[in-house]
Amino acid sequence: MRVPLSWLREYVDLPETETGRDVQAKLISAGLEVETVEQLGADLKGPLVVGRVATIEELTEFKKPIRFCTVDVGQANGTGEPQEIVCGARNFAVGDKVVVALPGAVLPGDFQIAERKTYGKMSRGMICSSDELNMGDDGTKGIIVLPPETEIGKDAVELLELVDEVLDIAVTPDRGYCLSLRGVARETAIAYGLPLRDPALIDVPAPNAYGYPVQISDPTGCDRFTARTVTGLSAEARSPIWLQRRLQKVGMRPISLAVDVTNYVMMELGQPLHAYDRGLVQGTIGVRRAEAGEKLTTLD
Known part of the structure; x- marks a missing residue:
């Protein structure tokens, strides 16, 4: 644990x-x-800040795809001018908010960031991935793309709780x-010898009319199954950064808002949960033992 x-x-x-x-x-x-x-x-040392990708120039004369970017980091670089950065990753676009390591920063593994000429361009910093910041698995293995409302120039060490x-x-x-x-x-x-703020001591709303039928066939193996319907959830919504980071720190990978919430509550309270898409569930949810010869496909 x-x-x-x-x-x-x-x-x-x-x-x-x-x-x-x-x-x-x-x-x-x-x-x-x-x-x-x-x-x-x-072993992490700033400046590490939030930037907005202003322009991307594709450099096509090299064996692998290379991009020459300008990134607005506000006043974090002391000039207010966009930061010129060479980057090989492709999972971000103009307008995206990203994490920028400015010259003088030191990343995990004593990786020092400095101005240098590469691929015929002067690169003044680095656009960071989760691996480079030792954040844990985020499922992308690419550049960290932050929510669009994230403030430019904000300290990324504090924002990402690094x-x-x-x-x-x-x-x-x-x-x-x-x-x-x-x-x-x-x-x-x-x-x-200190007081405990128990996260489980909360008022739970009474059952509502959105309940879903469940049939337990083996009460010895499962003596209770509580199902609650949640409406108004956007499947495209992203989990907040603080929730994603907590999951990463306990060794889990953020997936989606619905899955992340169930995993978060499981790690917080010790109660396993699972989210079902009500639009895909047909008939009664059955809780039973597997039958001989039966096969299933796991989520991973």
Whole structure:
């Protein structure tokens, strides 16, 4: 179980001076096997800012596709002039908001960003991918394209929460509740003698007329199944950056808004969830054991 310290602090008011290793020692004393504390962004140095792609020139005289871009980073470069950057990625377009490492920045792996001449052009920075920032899997393996409303010139280190500590806990069978942030937060609150803000203590709306029929054929294997219909959801909507980053930090890949929300709640509360497209579901949802010779195709 991977537990970001920044997320854990939402449930327990840990002293600001407490580091991930301090929390590790406390949880080990409480009987949890905290194997490592990963220091995210420890070797990261700015300036790393949000920019808007102003122009793209395709350089076709080389063996592989190369693009010469100008990127508006506001006043982050001290001049207000667009930043000239050579980039080989192709998953972004003019007008897109991207993450720009300006000269002087140092990316994970001691990768230093400086002005240099390449492919016959002067490149003054780098347009970053999630891999280059050690963010985890985002499903694209390409340039990070930010929501269009993201402010130009904004500090991308803060925006993407690139600096954090992540505790890696080997959860033993008797501590199954620690396969969730809520469970680990409870142990942390007890270890420190602090109050717990339980994320599960919320008012749940009463059942409504949009319920969907479910039939459980094996109550021993599944003693309850709760289905709730959500309307007004845009399938094209993107999950907010903070939610995507939390999923990445616990080792999950952001997929879509509906899937990300179910995964987020699962990691927060320890309750597995699944989202169905009501437009595609036909008839009663059945919960049963597999039958002999039966095959299925998994989501991956």
